[in-house]
Amino acid sequence: MEFRDLAHPFDPTLLRSLIMSDITKEPFRGAIGDLRAFQKPGLETIRRYVRGELPAPPIARLIGLKPTEAGLGKATFAMPIQRWLEDGFGLYWGGIYALFADAPLASAIWTTLPPGKAVATSELSMSFVRPMSRKTANIVGRAETVHAGTQVGLSMIHITDQEGRMLAFGSTRCLITDVQLDSNAEYPAPDLGPTDPVDPYLRPPPEDAYFNLDDVMHGVPIDLQRRTVAGKKIVPVWRLTGYRPVAIEEGYCKAALPSLAWFSNGGPSIYGGLLAWAAEFTMGSAVYSTLPAADVFATLDMHIRFTRPALLNSGDIILTASVQHRGRHLRVSSCHVDSAEGKRLAMATSSALVVEGGVRELRKGRLPEEILGEAERAQ
Numbered sequence: 001m002e003f004r005d006l007a008h009p010f011d012p013t014l015l016r017s018l019i020m021s022d023i024t025k026e027p028f029r030g031a032i033g034d035l036r037a038f039q040k041p042g043l044e045t046i047r048r049y050v051r052g053e054l055p056a057p058p059i060a061r062l063i064g065l066k067p068t069e070a071g072l073g074k075a076t077f078a079m080p081i082q083r084w085l086e087d088g089f090g091l092y093w094g095g096i097y098a099l100f101a102d103a104p105l106a107s108a109i110w111t112t113l114p115p116g117k118a119v120a121t122s123e124l125s126m127s128f129v130r131p132m133s134r135k136t137a138n139i140v141g142r143a144e145t146v147h148a149g150t151q152v153g154l155s156m157i158h159i160t161d162q163e164g165r166m167l168a169f170g171s172t173r174c175l176i177t178d179v180q181l182d183s184n185a186e187y188p189a190p191d192l193g194p195t196d197p198v199d200p201y202l203r204p205p206p207e208d209a210y211f212n213l214d215d216v217m218h219g220v221p222i223d224l225q226r227r228t229v230a231g232k233k234i235v236p237v238w239r240l241t242g243y244r245p246v247a248i249e250e251g252y253c254k255a256a257l258p259s260l261a262w263f264s265n266g267g268p269s270i271y272g273g274l275l276a277w278a279a280e281f282t283m284g285s286a287v288y289s290t291l292p293a294a295d296v297f298a299t300l301d302m303h304i305r306f307t308r309p310a311l312l313n314s315g316d317i318i319l320t321a322s323v324q325h326r327g328r329h330l331r332v333s334s335c336h337v338d339s340a341e342g343k344r345l346a347m348a349t350s351s352a353l354v355v356e357g358g359v360r361e362l363r364k365g366r367l368p369e370e371i372l373g374e375a376e377r378a379q
Contacts, residue, residue: 095280315340
């Protein structure tokens with residue numbers, strides 16, 4: 001696939017007629033194939049992104065992900081936490097941290113590289129310390145390189161909220177590759193697509209995407225999930241990404257994710273953090289299907305290995321997850337991520353804590369982190 005294959009089908013009249021909540025039908029916006037990013041050393045390139053001298057890629061325009069600071073072997077990013085990232089209960093799943101972390105982790109390694117080099121995530125591990133809530137305005141990720149060789153780089157990240165509280169910790173292994181280009185060429189700026197309406201993360205979230213109070217308090221999880229498979233409820237984060245569950249059984253979930261150009265981090269393949277988020281959501285859905293009414297769960301950690309790039313506009317990506325262990329309070333699950341052609345793109349695992357009666361505690365106005373902290377102490 002060449003970058004020119006991703007030309008924008010820009011039609012302002014059509015764009016204004018699109019329903020705001022159906023974001024996946026819009027033409028993407030942002031820079032893909034901007035070779036200017038590889039003509040300078042990695043540190044200078046990241047600093048140019050920080051200063052706004054290079055245009056952001058589509059995934060950044062979709063979710064508001066931005067670099068804010070860079071040093072040799074270090075990169076700091078921030079992202080607003082908006083309701084577009086919520087599920088049907090108004091909660092944020094742990095995979096959001098992976099969605100966020102992949103960019104600063106890779107960028108920290110990139111700052112150590114000379115011109116003509118790129119990084120590709122090979123492995124990503126996340127440990128979740130506390131969940132986000134609607135009181136979380138934004139998250140900040142500070143990544144630092146642990147090792148930068150000629151072919152492999154390692155980095156780690158601490159994620160905090162706007163008050164500096166620790167939310168998650170992660171690490172990655174990235175492969176270092178060559179980019180074929182002329183360091184002295186005057187490459188043209190890429191087409192960035194439409195500017196109207198505002199970027200998706202800045203728009204009002206859909207208000208009809210949530211389950212009602214009776215569903216929350218008394219609904220059996222697998223019954224609620226079957227309603228989503230039937231298309232009767234499409235939660236906010238699915239409207240943002242086009243993710244859809246296609247099959248649900250007890251301890252099992254199958255889902256599809258379109259390979260949209262919106263998901264590019266500047267290259268011809270899908271941003272690894274987006275695939276990690278989708279894998280965690282699918283594994284979490286498999287766990288949720290095993291719970292009785294009024295119980296909730298929280299993912300404690302996740303690990304994903306990428307086996308090949310997921311190319312843009314290559315058909316639906318299929319995610320298949322199942323619960324491998326069912327303890328009273330602990331669930332362990334796994335997920336296969338495959339291309340539309342059936343080729344393995346990634347493999348993921350996660351563990352989750354089950355909180356009995358957690359829904360009732362949420363309805364009392366308690367924050368998710370308070371409920372989970374109490375549950376962990378009770379183990």
